[in-house]
Amino acid sequence: MALKCGIVGLPNVGKSTLFNCLSSAKAQAANFPFCTIEPNLGVITVPDERLNKLAEIIHPGRIVPATCEIVDIAGLVKGASKGEGLGNKFLGNIRECDAIIHVIRCFDDDNVVREGGMRVNPIEDKEIIDTELQLKDLETVEGQITKTAKIAAAGNKDAKTLLNILNAYKEALEQGKNARSVTFDSKEEKQAAHDLFLLTTKPVLYVCNVDENSAKHGNEYSKQIEAIAAEEGAEAMIIAAKTEEDIASLESYEDKKMFLDELGLEESGVNRLINKAYHLLNLQTFITAGEMEVKAWTYHKGWKAPQCAGVIHSDFEKGFIRAEVIKYDDYITYGSEAKIREAGKLSIEGKEYEVQDGDIMHFRFNV
Numbered sequence: 001m002a003l004k005c006g007i008v009g010l011p012n013v014g015k016s017t018l019f020n021c022l023s024s025a026k027a028q029a030a031n032f033p034f035c036t037i038e039p040n041l042g043v044i045t046v047p048d049e050r051l052n053k054l055a056e057i058i059h060p061g062r063i064v065p066a067t068c069e070i071v072d073i074a075g076l077v078k079g080a081s082k083g084e085g086l087g088n089k090f091l092g093n094i095r096e097c098d099a100i101i102h103v104i105r106c107f108d109d110d111n112v113v114r115e116g117g118m119r120v121n122p123i124e125d126k127e128i129i130d131t132e133l134q135l136k137d138l139e140t141v142e143g144q145i146t147k148t149a150k151i152a153a154a155g156n157k158d159a160k161t162l163l164n165i166l167n168a169y170k171e172a173l174e175q176g177k178n179a180r181s182v183t184f185d186s187k188e189e190k191q192a193a194h195d196l197f198l199l200t201t202k203p204v205l206y207v208c209n210v211d212e213n214s215a216k217h218g219n220e221y222s223k224q225i226e227a228i229a230a231e232e233g234a235e236a237m238i239i240a241a242k243t244e245e246d247i248a249s250l251e252s253y254e255d256k257k258m259f260l261d262e263l264g265l266e267e268s269g270v271n272r273l274i275n276k277a278y279h280l281l282n283l284q285t286f287i288t289a290g291e292m293e294v295k296a297w298t299y300h301k302g303w304k305a306p307q308c309a310g311v312i313h314s315d316f317e318k319g320f321i322r323a324e325v326i327k328y329d330d331y332i333t334y335g336s337e338a339k340i341r342e343a344g345k346l347s348i349e350g351k352e353y354e355v356q357d358g359d360i361m362h363f364r365f366n367v
């Protein structure tokens, strides 16, 4: 279940700079090098200190972190939904993503032109992008309404449910709201809504790209975005992309650390961003640990043991018998599986066990 995030935003806001600084994160995660699949598509590892700590105890053959695909989606400009700029090419790119990283310019720099040559205006920038995505969704929704209305009129129950969903979305989109502002209660409605693959239902993370001096606390521009994100119930974060790009290009860990310290940051923006994306998507990590490898697996918060077993292999889910679970903290405290067993800290869990972030899992199954 590789997570895929798409970076969107107006031209010259720092999308490619952010993409580059994510890609230079390869130095931090040398065991799974960043690879550029296409010029605008890269795979990065999800930073997770726990894997390294476990490896210090277990000395496995290798460490396998979770990965995340990042796409730098260019071409979104005013009028894009009607074919301006690169036109609709970007839409397919966004549709394939699990989450949207919306980069917004929150820095002044006369050398970097803003569209139309106007003053920096983050709220307006955000609205331009939101509007293009909403218009595209409105087009999709209206098309579906025409089709669905006929089937619903013939008495089809599923079509009636879908029609209600579509009308709710239409109303919100016409008011300039994102489709994600509409929520549904039942499982059936949620599924039907998801199957529409609308652009503005995808979870979004607003990234305020600030100047170096604002790297820690942000600035007036980023405060505006944070306020509006809070209203929407969306997440926002501050990053100084250009500075982070410089940091990421440094060779040694010590140099990076020093640079971050100077900025008053504890963690690089890349790490914060990936962790935010995980949080946004309700994703968590369980770990398998053995002599061969210590490996991170991604699952959805709330999943039970058999479903998580299925992430490793479908046979594990089908033939699930039980799971042996060790808490990460216990592993670190006791320092070996034998000692954990002795202390009675290894628990045997059944089908109903809800896996917790950081659980070290061993599945028993038969096929």
Ligand SMILES: Nc1nc2c(ncn2[C@@H]2O[C@H](COP(=O)(O)OP(=O)(O)O)[C@@H](O)[C@H]2O)c(=O)[nH]1
Pocket (backbone or CB within 6 Å): 009, 010, 011, 012, 013, 014, 015, 016, 017, 018, 107, 108, 109, 112, 209, 210, 211, 212, 240, 241, 242, 243
């Ligand atoms: N001063 C300043 N310039 C930046 C910052 N981020 C990006 N830039 C510059 O803005 C220009 C456009 O950035 P780019 O990442 O290519 O934008 P994109 O069109 O959104 O991909 C480049 O010259 C960057 O060096 C920043 O935080 N501060």
Ligand SMILES: [Mg+2]
Pocket (backbone or CB within 6 Å): 015, 016, 017, 074
């Ligand atoms: Mg670019």
